[in-house]
Amino acid sequence: MLSIITQNMGSLCSKQRRYNEADAEENAQAAEIERRIEQETKAEKHIQKLLLLGAGDSGKSTIFKQIKLLFQSGFDEAELKSYIPVIHANVYQTIKILHDGSKELAQNETDSLKYVISNENKDIGKKLSEIGGFLDHPPLTKELAQEIETLWRDAAVQETYACGNKLQVPDCTPYFMDNLQRLSDPNYIPTKDDVLYARVRTTGVVEIQFSPVGENKKSGEVYRLFDVGGQRNERRKWIHLFEGVTAVIFCAAISEYDQTLFEDENKNRMIETKELFEWVLKQPCFEKTSFMLFLNKFDIFEKKVLKAPLNVCEWFKDYQPVSAGKQEIEHAYEFVKKKFEELYFQSTTPDHVDRVFKIYRTTALDQKLVKKTFKLVDETLRRRNLFEAGLL
Amino acid sequence: MSQALGIPDSGLLFQTDSALVINPNEPLNKLLLDKRFRQSFMAFADSCLAGESVHFYNEVHEHDKIPANDPVRRIYMARHIIEKYIVAGAAMEVNISYRTRQEILTTTNLAHPDLFNNALNELMQLMKTNLAKDYWSSMFFIKFKEESNTRFNGHEQETMAGWNFSPRLSSVHGADDPFHQEHVLKGFGCDNHDLNTQ
Numbered sequence: 001m002l003s004i005i006t007q008n009m010g011s012l013c014s015k016q017r018r019y020n021e022a023d024a025e026e027n028a029q030a031a032e033i034e035r036r037i038e039q040e041t042k043a044e045k046h047i048q049k050l051l052l053l054g055a056g057d058s059g060k061s062t063i064f065k066q067i068k069l070l071f072q073s074g075f076d077e078a079e080l081k082s083y084i085p086v087i088h089a090n091v092y093q094t095i096k097i098l099h100d101g102s103k104e105l106a107q108n109e110t111d112s113l114k115y116v117i118s119n120e121n122k123d124i125g126k127k128l129s130e131i132g133g134f135l136d137h138p139p140l141t142k143e144l145a146q147e148i149e150t151l152w153r154d155a156a157v158q159e160t161y162a163c164g165n166k167l168q169v170p171d172c173t174p175y176f177m178d179n180l181q182r183l184s185d186p187n188y189i190p191t192k193d194d195v196l197y198a199r200v201r202t203t204g205v206v207e208i209q210f211s212p213v214g215e216n217k218k219s220g221e222v223y224r225l226f227d228v229g230g231q232r233n234e235r236r237k238w239i240h241l242f243e244g245v246t247a248v249i250f251c252a253a254i255s256e257y258d259q260t261l262f263e264d265e266n267k268n269r270m271i272e273t274k275e276l277f278e279w280v281l282k283q284p285c286f287e288k289t290s291f292m293l294f295l296n297k298f299d300i301f302e303k304k305v306l307k308a309p310l311n312v313c314e315w316f317k318d319y320q321p322v323s324a325g326k327q328e329i330e331h332a333y334e335f336v337k338k339k340f341e342e343l344y345f346q347s348t349t350p351d352h353v354d355r356v357f358k359i360y361r362t363t364a365l366d367q368k369l370v371k372k373t374f375k376l377v378d379e380t381l382r383r384r385n386l387f388e389a390g391l392l
Numbered sequence: 393m394s395q396a397l398g399i400p401d402s403g404l405l406f407q408t409d410s411a412l413v414i415n416p417n418e419p420l421n422k423l424l425l426d427k428r429f430r431q432s433f434m435a436f437a438d439s440c441l442a443g444e445s446v447h448f449y450n451e452v453h454e455h456d457k458i459p460a461n462d463p464v465r466r467i468y469m470a471r472h473i474i475e476k477y478i479v480a481g482a483a484m485e486v487n488i489s490y491r492t493r494q495e496i497l498t499t500t501n502l503a504h505p506d507l508f509n510n511a512l513n514e515l516m517q518l519m520k521t522n523l524a525k526d527y528w529s530s531m532f533f534i535k536f537k538e539e540s541n542t543r544f545n546g547h548e549q550e551t552m553a554g555w556n557f558s559p560r561l562s563s564v565h566g567a568d569d570p571f572h573q574e575h576v577l578k579g580f581g582c583d584n585h586d587l588n589t590q
Contacts, residue, residue, distance in 0.1 A: 082525060085520075085521070086521050089517065089521060133513070135419075135421060135513055135516050135517065135520075136419050136421075168489065200521045200522050201487060201518060201522065202522060203442040203445060203487050203518055203522050203523065204437065204440040204441040204442025204443075204522075204523070204560075205440050205441045205442075205560075206440065206526070206560050207560070229442075229487060231487050232480065232485075233444075233485035233486060233487050234487060236485070237441040240441065261490065262489055262490065263487075263488075263489065263490055263493070264480075264490050265490045265491070
C-alpha cells in the first residue's frame with residue numbers, strides 16, 4: 001500500500017516538478033529577453049549606420065540638414081549667417097544660367113524670338129552674367145537685387161525658365177528669385193527654409209551622429225548618418241562606407257524625369273537613378289541591409305506632371321494619363337512608385353527575401369513631413385532590430 | 393609629373409617667412425597660395441574623401457607655372473591632368489559640369505594656358521562652399537595653427553572660442569582615425585565617450 005502511495009506521490013511530485021521546470025524555463029527566458037533588451041538599448045554598444053545614397057541633386061543633403069535640425073541643436077545664428085555667401089552665390093549663378101540659357105535657346109530653337117532678352121535689359125544681363133562667373137561674388141546689394149529681379153521678370157528669361165529642364169536650372173530658383181528683397185537686406189539673416197533651399201553640391205563624405213528622442217526616451221538608439229556626393233565621380237568613394245550598414249536611405253527625385261545630368265547632358269536623370277538604384281540593390285554588402293526609398297521632390301513633381309507628360313522618360317513610356325488635377329497627380333505618382341517597386345523585385349534574389357524595403361513619398365524641404373517619415377523609418381528599424389535579435 | 397617636367401618645387405606659389413596670419417575671412421584662393429596651408433587643407437579634404445579637388449588645384453598651378461613659350465611641357469602636363477582628373481572614370485575624377493569637361497576633352501589646343509580655368513573656377517566654388525566651412529572647425533586646422541605658432545614665437549594666438557566644433561567625419565575607416573576620441577558632437581544627448589564601438 002505504502003509503495004503505491006509513494007509511487008503516486010512520486011509521480012505527483014514529478015508532475016509538479018515538470019510544471020515548476022516549465023515556470024522556471026519561462027522565467028529564465030523572460031530574464032534573458034530582459035537582459036538582451038537592456039543590452040540592445042545601451043547606446044554605446046549599438047550605433048546603427050545609415051547611408052544616404054542617390055544620384056546628384058536627389059535631396060540627400062537636404063534630408064541630412066533636416067535631420068540635423070530635428071535631432072541636434074539646430075542652426076544657431078552663426079551657422080545661419082554662414083549660409084549667406086552660399087545663398088548669394090546661388091542667386092548669382094542662377095541668374096547667369098538663365099541669361100546664358102536664353103541666349104543659347106535664342107540661337108538654337110525654332111521659335112527663337114521669344115528667348116531674346118528685351119533691349120533695355122541686355123546690359124544688365126551681360127553684367128550679371130559676368131558677375132555670376134566670378135569666383136568671389138560681390139555682396140548682394142539692394143541695387144544688384146533690383147537688377148536681378150528685373151532680369152528675372154524679363155519675358156525671355158521667364159520663357160527660358162519654363163523650359164529649364166533643358167538647362168541645368170537649380171530647383172531653388174523661384175524660391176530665391178521671389179525673395180530677393182529680403183536676401184539683399186544689409187541685416188539679412190537666413191531663415192531655416194533659406195538654408196534648406198540653399199544648393200551646394202556635396203563632395204566627399206559628411207556624417208553626423210544622433211539619437212532620436214522619442215516618447216520612450218530609454219530607447220537609446222544611436223544613428224550615424226552619412227551623406228555623400230551623388231555625381232558620378234563621387235560614387236567611387238561610396239564603397240568605403242558599405243560595411244555594416246543598417247539601412248540605406250535611397251533618394252530619388254521623381255520630378256527629374258525630363259531632365260539631364262549635371263555631369264552628362266546626354267543622360268536622362270531618371271534613367272540614371274533607375275540604374276543606380278539597381279546597382280546599389282545588388283551590392284553584396286547590402287544583402288541584409290534595410291532599404292528605405294524616398295521618392296523625393298513631390299512638391300515639384302505635382303506641379304510638373306500636369307504639364308510635362310511622364311512618358312518623355314523612356315522608363316515611363318507606357319504611362320497613360322487617366323484624368324486631371326489632383327486625381328491625375330495621384331495616378332502619376334502611383335505609376336512611378338509601382339515602377340520602383342517592380343525594379344526592386346527584379347533586382348532581388350531569394351537571398352534578399354528577408355530584407356526590409358519601404359517606400360516613402362517625401363518633400364525634403366518639408367520639416368514636418370521629414371520628421372514623420374523619419375519616425376516611421378526609426379520604428380521599422382527598431383522592429384527589425386528586435387526581429388534580428390530573435391525577440392519578435 | 394611636375395618633377396618629371398622639371399617644374400621648380402611647388403612650395404611656391406608664394407612663400408612667406410613672416411608670421412602668417414591665417415584669417416578664415418580671406419578668400420580661399422588666396423589662402424591656398426601658402427604651401428603649408430594648402431597641405432593642411434589637402435590633408436583635411438583627403439580625410440573626408442574630397443581630396444581630388446585640392447590635388448587638381450595643386451597640379452593646375454604647377455601647369456600654370458610652365459612658361460608660355462614651352463608648349464611641349466604644357467601639353468605633357470595638360471595631358472597628365474586630363475587623364476588623372478578629367479576623363480570620366482579617372483582615378484581622381486573631379487566634380488565638374490558636363491560642359492566644362494567637354495570643353496577640355498574636345499579642345500584643339502592642349503597648350504592653351506586657360507585650358508583649365510573653368511574647371512578650376514567650378515572646383516574653387518565647390519571647395520569654398522562645401523569644404524572650407526568644415527575645415528575651420530576641424531582638427532586639421534587646429535593642428536595647423538599649433539604648428540604655425542610654435543614656428544613663430546610670440547605670435548599672438550587667435551582665439552578659437554567663436555568656432556563651433558563640428559567634425560565632418562568622425563570616422564570613415566573606424567579605428568584608423570586617431571581623432572575620433574576627442575570629437576564632441578553638438579548636443580545629441582547621449583554619452584560621448586565611446587564613439588568607436590560597433
